[in-house]
Amino acid sequence: MDWYTQIRPKIQPIFDQIIAHPFIEGLLSGELPMEVFYFYLHQDSLYLSEYRRTLATIGSQCTDMEESQFYLEAANGVILVEKALHTTYLEKARIESPISPTCELYTSYLSKMVHTQSLAVGMAAVLPCFTIYKEVGDYILAQKDGPENNPFQDWINTYGGEAFAESVAQAVRITNTHAQTAPEAELAQMEAAFIKASQLEWLFWDSAYRQEKWPV
């Protein structure tokens, strides 16, 4: 059994809590308050501006040319999403809230992993950013009881679409390849990183829903 197939069931309780979260329910029903959505988008644009550099770092660490190309292209894809977010939503809304504690935690965690751990562990740490968004996108697309004109449809299409699915499948394949030759201790670190990043995905939705601020 490949690495991802055996690790995925371990985050099922986290995934179940993500899709049951009022933020996701609100995206699905179209009833998420716009203010909350804008807060999320602004924090996500701050997240993406760090995440792209994390992906590019992984790309620069890969010795295999195609793996390198994949992560560098993924970083480039993130830049395109960032730009699209800015032009379609954020420019008009002019949100200026500072980076939230959770956003700072998540981006710092990923940066720490790729700068201080092995390549395989770095790959495992960024994998939930691919797989969880894809699964959430697919889950929302599969619901039949959404409204006719969902204001969040563009967002849903981005992550539920075919293009993103292909990128996710490749990230899974590459990470599996690295797990095949990883010693026990490294596999344990890969698992811990994958689970931690999955928890941070939940926390990111939750912090957006709460419009999390620094308490002091």
Ligand SMILES: Cc1ncc(CO)c(N)n1
């Ligand atoms: C927090 C977060 N994780 C993953 C993605 C998908 O790239 C995103 N846009 N934001």
